[in-house]
Amino acid sequence: MKRLDQSMLVAALVMAAAATFPLATHAQTSSAGWGTGAVAIDAVDPGRPWGWAVREFMDEPTRPLFNRAKQKLLNGQQIFSHTIAAFDIQRYCEEAPHYDFTWFEMQHSTMRFDQVEAMLAACPNVGATPILRLPDALEGNVQKAMDMGMLGIIVPTVDDALEAREAARYSRFPPTARRSTGGGQGTGIWTPFVPAGSNFRQSANDNMLVIVMIETPEGVDNALEIASVPGVDVVLLGNADLASFSGFAPDSREYHDLQIRTRNAVYQAGKFWANAAFGNATGNPLSADSRAHQNGPANDGWVRPGGRGGGGGD
Numbered sequence: 149m150k151r152l153d154q155s156m157l158v159a160a161l162v163m164a165a166a167a168t169f170p171l172a173t174h175a176q177t178s179s180a181g182w183g184t185g186a187v188a189i190d191a192v193d194p195g196r197p198w199g200w201a202v203r204e205f206m207d208e209p210t211r212p213l214f215n216r217a218k219q220k221l222l223n224g225q226q227i228f229s230h231t232i233a234a235f236d237i238q239r240y241c242e243e244a245p246h247y248d249f250t251w252f253e254m255q256h257s258t259m260r261f262d263q264v265e266a267m268l269a270a271c272p273n274v275g276a277t278p279i280l281r282l283p284d285a286l287e288g289n290v291q292k293a294m295d296m297g298m299l300g301i302i303v304p305t306v307d308d309a310l311e312a313r314e315a316a317r318y319s320r321f322p323p324t325a326r327r328s329t330g331g332g333q334g335t336g337i338w339t340p341f342v343p344a345g346s347n348f349r350q351s352a353n354d355n356m357l358v359i360v361m362i363e364t365p366e367g368v369d370n371a372l373e374i375a376s377v378p379g380v381d382v383v384l385l386g387n388a389d390l391a392s393f394s395g396f397a398p399d400s401r402e403y404h405d406l407q408i409r410t411r412n413a414v415y416q417a418g419k420f421w422a423n424a425a426f427g428n429a430t431g432n433p434l435s436a437d438s439r440a441h442q443n444g445p446a447n448d449g450w451v452r453p454g455g456r457g458g459g460g461g462d
Contacts, residue, residue: 176188176189176190176191177189177190177191177433179404179405179408179433182401182404182432182433183401183404183405183407183408184401184402184404184405186405187405187408187409187412188408189408189411189412189433189434190411190412190415190416192415192437196418197224198224198415198420198421198437198439199221199222199381199418199419199420199439200418201417201418201419202221202222202381202418202419202420203222204418205378205379205381206353206354207324207350207353207354208354211343211346211351211354212343213354213355214273214299214338214341214342214351214355215277215299215300215355215356215357216248216249216275216276216277217248217249217276217277217279217299217300217357217440218277218299218300218355218356218357218381220248221357221381221382221420221439221440225439226429226438226439226440226441227248227249227439227440227441228247228248228249228426228429228440228441228443228444228445228446228447229247229248229249229250229251229276229279229440229441229442229443229444230243230244230246230247230250230251230276230443230446230452231250231251231253231442231443232250232251232252232253232259232264232267233253233256233257233259234257234259235259235260235263235266235267236267237266237267237270237271240267240270240271241267241270241271241274243276243452244271244274244275244276245274245275245276246275246276246446246447246448246450247275247276247446247447248276248277248447249276249277249278249279249300249440250276250277250278250279251279251281251302251442251443252264252267252278252279252280252281252298253281254280254281254282254283255281255282255283255304261292261293261296264280264296265296265297265332265333268296268297268298268333268337269297269333269337272297272337273337273338273340273341277299277300277357278297278298278299278300279298279299279300279301279302279357279359280293280298280300280301280302281301281302281303281304282301282302282303282304283304284303284304285301285303285311285314285315285318286314287318287326290315290318290319290327291318291327291328291330292332294318294319294327294330294332294334295330295331295332295333295334296332296333296334297332297333297334297337297338298334299338299355299356299357300356300357300358300359301315301319301358301359302359302360302361302384303315303358303359303360303361304361304363304386304389304462305361305363305364305367305386305389306360306361306362306363306367306374307362307364307366307367307370308366308367308370308373308374309370309373309374309376309377311360311374312360312373312374312375312377312380313377313379315358315360315380316358316377316378316379316380317379319356319358319379320352320353320356320379321349321352321353324353324379325353325379327352329349334348335348335349338352338355356381357381357382358379358380358381358382359381359382359383359384359422359440360374360380360382360383360384361383361384361385361386361424361462362374362383362384362385362386362390362410363385363386363389363390363393364389364390364393364394365393365394365406367410368390368406368409368410371383371409371410371413371414372413372416372417374413375413375414375416375417375419376417380419381419381420382419382420382421382422382439382440383410383413383414383419383420383421383422384421384422384423384424384440385406385407385410385422385423385424386424386462387423387424387425387428387462388424388425388462389462390403390406391403394406398425404432407423407428407434408434411434411437411438415437420439420440421437421438421439422438422439422440422441423438423441424441424442424462425441425442425462426441426442426443426444426445428441429441429444442462
């Protein structure tokens with residue numbers, strides 16, 4: 149049983165503190181010339197690929213997923229979003245077919261739950277996996293996101309494992325976690341896409357993607373514990389805020405050390421590592437390991453009319 153109770157969290161943190169396999173048994177890559185050289189890049193063991201613990205946490209690891217973004221991550225691919233931060237049904241329906249996921253923005257916007265719900269209902273399963281960035285991981289907010297049909301949440305500024313647990317515990321049904329059975333449109337939206345022989349309730353947990361953001365030096369220090377929390381799937385650096393909180397410019401060697409440290413911790417925990425700023429998807433020693441990004445290129449080369457909705461990621 150994968151229940152997210154206190155004893156399981158404590159056990160996960162003990163394991164995280166004791167985990168040393170990349171450092172003890174596998175070669176590291178020098179980061180000199182990119183980072184300060186004080187923090188080495190842990191090599192990837194073919195026997196422990198990125199995201200192995202995400203797959204292990206699933207009830208049926210071979211289940212076909214209607215969460216296309218999560219399926220791409222499990223397939224070893226990078227994913228990119230478009231961002232919707234204001235109520236605009238036409239824009240959402242126009243853009244979503246071209247991206248891996250929709251980043252619905254409710255941390256830094258005045259958009260309401262009912263407006264997000266209306267956009268999702270207007271174009272159900274149009275292409276991009278619907279994922280909502282909440283202002284926090286309060287139970288009421290996460291449950292509303294689940295009921296309206298989100299297949300993922302993004303929780304900002306996670307500094308420790310207890311905050312990470314709050315992000316995960318209300319996103320999946322029992323016995324794994326504490327998502328309650330409520331109303332809303334989510335069941336109706338996704339039931340037509342559930343594989344034969346299953347139902348929404350049985351398949352919802354495996355199709356959920358829980359993303360937590362590290363945006364502070366404290367979060368970097370606790371990255372292994374954060375990533376090791378059961379039910380957390382992706383640890384995403386909030387690149388702009390990490391620069392703000394740390395005082396290091398995003399192109400500085402010291403900032404690159406923070407990226408390497410979180411990358412190593414997330415890999416060691418068996419989850420997926422990501423950067424909000426999509427410029428990290430190419431051009432640096434960690435690019436191949438950066439799996440999820442806010443904004444970035446469309447899957448089919450589509451370009452937003454007038455170039456709207458761009459940006460480098462949070």
